[in-house]
Amino acid sequence: MLLTGGCFCGQIRYEITEPLVGARSCHCSKCRKVFSGAGSAYAEVQPDSFVWTRGGEKLTEYSTMPGWALGFCGTCGTSLCGLHNGSVHGVTLGSVDGDPGVQIDMHLFVGSKAPWDHIGGDAPQYSEYPPAD
Numbered sequence: 001m002l003l004t005g006g007c008f009c010g011q012i013r014y015e016i017t018e019p020l021v022g023a024r025s026c027h028c029s030k031c032r033k034v035f036s037g038a039g040s041a042y043a044e045v046q047p048d049s050f051v052w053t054r055g056g057e058k059l060t061e062y063s064t065m066p067g068w069a070l071g072f073c074g075t076c077g078t079s080l081c082g083l084h085n086g087s088v089h090g091v092t093l094g095s096v097d098g099d100p101g102v103q104i105d106m107h108l109f110v111g112s113k114a115p116w117d118h119i120g121g122d123a124p125q126y127s128e129y130p131p132a133d
């Protein structure tokens with residue numbers, strides 16, 4: 001076990017056995033709603049490194065686009081994970097206990113950030129998506 005996390009009420013818990021990758025924050029209007037804040041704070045899990053250790057059956061899913069869903073606690077509402085075709089794709093950094101071991105790599109959709117959002121740190125900021133390379 002490398003990382004643990006869970007929701008605010010404690011009914012749902014998880015463990016992650018490999019380092020998180022691709023930590024990012026998206027400041028678009030949808031992510032602000034989903035995360036109830038300045039934007040998302042999210043990182044991907046490596047394949048087969050994520051397991052629910054408590055309350056996985058209590059996860060409520062909301063489909064955000066075909067094949068993709070947001071997973072949250074049906075009791076306390078904490079956003080916990082993104083799901084792709086039913087498998088956990090990544091976790092919300094705020095649901096990880098302590099230091100998730102990664103830093104935000106990039107800020108997305110800064111062009112539509114909230115007027116009260118003042119982004120700190122050195123990570124690159126992109127108006128929308130990062131340029132393709």
Ligand SMILES: [Zn+2]
Binds near residue numbers: 008012073074
């Ligand atoms: Zn909860």
Ligand SMILES: [Zn+2]
Binds near residue numbers: 026027029030109
């Ligand atoms: Zn977004």
